Amino acid sequence: MLKWHLWKRQTFTFFHIILTTECNLQCTYCFGEAMEDVDPDFPDSEVNYHLPRTISYNVDTLDRFCRQDPDCVLTFYGGEPLLQTNKIKSIVDNVHAKHFLIQTNGLFLDRLETEYTNCFHTILVSLDGDEATTDFFRGKGTFQKVISNLKLIRNNGFKGEIIARMTVMEPTDIYKQVKWLLNNTEFPFSSVHWQLNAGFWKNDLQRRKFDQWTTESYNPEIRRLVKFWVDHMEHHGVVLRLYPFLGIAQSLLKGETQSLLRCGGGWTNYAIQTDGHIVPCPTMWGMKNDYLGHINSANPLKLKQVFVSDPCNNCDVLNICGGRCLYANVTKRWDKEAYAQVCDTVRNLIKAISEEVPRIKSLIREQKMSPNSFEFMKYNGCEIIP
Ligand code: SF4
Ligand code: SF4
Numbered sequence: 063m064l065k066w067h068l069w070k071r072q073t074f075t076f077f078h079i080i081l082t083t084e085c086n087l088q089c090t091y092c093f094g095e096a097m098e099d100v101d102p103d104f105p106d107s108e109v110n111y112h113l114p115r116t117i118s119y120n121v122d123t124l125d126r127f128c129r130q131d132p133d134c135v136l137t138f139y140g141g142e143p144l145l146q147t148n149k150i151k152s153i154v155d156n157v158h159a160k161h162f163l164i165q166t167n168g169l170f171l172d173r174l175e176t177e178y179t180n181c182f183h184t185i186l187v188s189l190d191g192d193e194a195t196t197d198f199f200r201g202k203g204t205f206q207k208v209i210s211n212l213k214l215i216r217n218n219g220f221k222g223e224i225i226a227r228m229t230v231m232e233p234t235d236i237y238k239q240v241k242w243l244l245n246n247t248e249f250p251f252s253s254v255h256w257q258l259n260a261g262f263w264k265n266d267l268q269r270r271k272f273d274q275w276t277t278e279s280y281n282p283e284i285r286r287l288v289k290f291w292v293d294h295m296e297h298h299g300v301v302l303r304l305y306p307f308l309g310i311a312q313s314l315l316k317g318e319t320q321s322l323l324r325c326g327g328g329w330t331n332y333a334i335q336t337d338g339h340i341v342p343c344p345t346m347w348g349m350k351n352d353y354l355g356h357i358n359s360a361n362p363l364k365l366k367q368v369f370v371s372d373p374c375n376n377c378d379v380l381n382i383c384g385g386r387c388l389y390a391n392v393t394k395r396w397d398k399e400a401y402a403q404v405c406d407t408v409r410n411l412i413k414a415i416s417e418e419v420p421r422i423k424s425l426i427r428e429q430k431m432s433p434n435s436f437e438f439m440k441y442n443g444c445e446i447i448p
Contacts, residue, residue, distance in 0.1 A: 078139040078333040081146040110348040119338035125157045127357040137163040144170035168208035176218040184223045191239030228256035232275035237283035255305035255444040261390035281410040288414040301435035309446030312436040321384035326441035328368035345389040
């Protein structure tokens with residue numbers, strides 16, 4: 063078993079800045095699920111559902127907090143962070159951070175002045191695939207507006223990484239949609255990440271076909287996508303930045319023998335609520351029992367670290383998986399059987415990539431590509447394990 067208490071942070075500390083609790087969209091898997099989730103109470107955690115709508119702390123307080131870690135990285139997050147463009151500008155102007163990133167639905171990217179947009183290291187933009195798929199989950203017209211904004215910011219000189227961040231669930235065909243994001247002529251993405259909508263809501267399983275979808279579609283299509291990914295390396299000498307594959311393959315190639323939660327949640331990647339309290343990850347907003355301090359008084363380099371527990375700490379693939387999701391592990395919103403269904407997708411993914419490692423290694427040996435092609439900024443908002 064991992065010696066959690068001995069773990070040293072070997073990277074920057076990341077903080078999601080929850081700028082607002084509001085969003086301008088009502089996506090199916092977020093707003094829609096919340097409407098249907100009639101039992102929002104967590105058995106072991108008192109939840110503050112009444113956080114301030116936008117940040118109630120002073121930006122100077124955030125600066126004092128961040129200055130204690132000269133390498134801290136801030137990711138603007140929400141709700142939708144671009145509903146608070148003035149706060150973004152104020153933080154960029156006044157807070158000392160190594161990098162600024164943003165996770166956004168992309169609809170208001172045209173509202174932020176170019177000088178601010180261009181200082182983001184990375185923009186993670188929510189898109190679920192092609193126009194029909196994205197608009198099905200996120201609302202009609204979303205796709206076209208986001209793509210037009212992305213073209214605009216590229217034309218205005220944004221040089222950083224743009225990651226298409228998909229939320230996937232039935233009936234999405236993962237192979238088809240990821241390939242579309244990579245190859246479309248409107249705005250081909252060089253980086254794609256996806257996360258399963260699984261284990262975040264208590265009452266959604268009965269009305270879903272998660273098991274059938276993962277067995278008949280998601281798992282086989284992931285195997286197909288892994289093969290395509292390595293074929294692409296072989297034919298073009300290029301490692302496509304498909305984050306779930308990148309993270310796992312890098313660990314296997316380096317022979318890493320242990321992994322903590324790959325999103326960094328609770329041990330190197332935290333979230334600051336609108337009221338200044340620090341929680342292990344943005345999804346854990348309001349969960350008072352999990353508060354780790356307040357930016358008024360906490361030291362970012364000495365924050366408590368929290369780790370996944372049962373069933374992950376006895377799992378045979380923990381060293382690669384890392385535990386998938388602290389929120390899912392703590393809240394156990396899905397029962398044991400459903401949790402195991404999600405773990406089956408993790409095992410399938412690990413197996414598919416493991417089977418291709420010999421081929422990847424021989425491509426590196428033949429100098430068709432460099433091992434450096436698998437490098438990426440860890441904890442940038444891509445959780446790696448979907
Ligand atoms: S596969 Fe499942 S049980 Fe195993 S470490 Fe990952 S999330 Fe935990
Ligand atoms: S994977 Fe889970 S713990 Fe990690 S950031 Fe996402 S919701 Fe939080």
